[in-house]
Amino acid sequence: MHIKEHFKSCPKCQSTAIKFDTKHFVCSECGFDFYINASAAVAVLITNAKGELLLTVRKFDPFKGTYDLPGGFVDINETVENAATREIKEELNLDITSLEYFCSFPNTYTYKEIDYYTLDMVFKAEIEDFTPLQANDDVSSIVFLSPKKIDTTAIGLTSIKAIVSKYIDSVS
Ligand SMILES: [Zn+2]
Structure with missing residues (x-):
C-alpha cells in the first residue's frame, strides 16, 4: 500500500488538508512539506x-x-x-x-x-x-x-x- 494511504492528517498541525503530490506530502494549513525518496x-x-x-x-x-x-x-x-x-x-x-x-x-x-x-x-x-x-x-x-x-x-x-x-x- 502506498505510504499516502497511511497518512490521514498532517503530523505537525493535525489538519486533514494534507496531500501527496507525486514526491512529497504537503499540508495546505501549516506548510509542512515532507519528501519521500528512494x-x-x-x-x-x-x-x-x-x-x-x-x-x-x-x-x-x-x-x-x-x-x-x-x-x-x-x-x-x-x-x-x-x-x-x-x-x-x-x-x-x-x-x-x-x-x-x-x-x-x-x-x-x-x-x-x-x-x-x-x-x-x-x-x-x-x-x-x-x-x-x-x-x-x-x-x-x-x-x-x-x-x-x-x-x-x-x-x-x-x-x-x-x-x-x-x-x-x-x-x-
Ligand atoms: Zn499541517
Missing part, C-alpha cells in the same frame, strides 16, 4: 572458483522461500560499499576482498503493508576464503548455481530477477 539498498554478486553464482534463500516475507542475492538496506550515514561489506559479513560470515560496481535497479519493497521505493545498487564481490560461509540473519540457506542453470522465475523480488538476468547475459 531508499538505498545493496545487492552483491558473488561467484565461486567454478563460476557459480551465490544465491540466498529468503527466510522471511516478503517472498519467503524464494531465491535472492545477499544484501540489504543501506543504513543512515553509511556508504553503499560499507553496507555491502557489512551485509555479506552479517548474512554469510564472509569477508569481501574487493568490490566492483555492476548496475542499479529500482524496486518496490512492501513491508507490513507499506510500499518502500528502493534503489538496489549492485556490486560484484571477490571472496578469497569461502570456508567461514554460513547462512545467517535473514538467509535460510545458500546455493551456488551455474548461470546457465539459474531459473530466474524462482527469484521473488522484481529488481533481483532483473539483476540476475543481466548478470547471466553478461557472462554467457
Whole structure:
C-alpha cells in the first residue's frame, strides 16, 4: 500500500488538508512539506572458483522461500560499499576482498503493508576464503548455481530477477 494511504492528517498541525503530490506530502494549513525518496539498498554478486553464482534463500516475507542475492538496506550515514561489506559479513560470515560496481535497479519493497521505493545498487564481490560461509540473519540457506542453470522465475523480488538476468547475459 502506498505510504499516502497511511497518512490521514498532517503530523505537525493535525489538519486533514494534507496531500501527496507525486514526491512529497504537503499540508495546505501549516506548510509542512515532507519528501519521500528512494531508499538505498545493496545487492552483491558473488561467484565461486567454478563460476557459480551465490544465491540466498529468503527466510522471511516478503517472498519467503524464494531465491535472492545477499544484501540489504543501506543504513543512515553509511556508504553503499560499507553496507555491502557489512551485509555479506552479517548474512554469510564472509569477508569481501574487493568490490566492483555492476548496475542499479529500482524496486518496490512492501513491508507490513507499506510500499518502500528502493534503489538496489549492485556490486560484484571477490571472496578469497569461502570456508567461514554460513547462512545467517535473514538467509535460510545458500546455493551456488551455474548461470546457465539459474531459473530466474524462482527469484521473488522484481529488481533481483532483473539483476540476475543481466548478470547471466553478461557472462554467457
Ligand atoms: Zn499541517
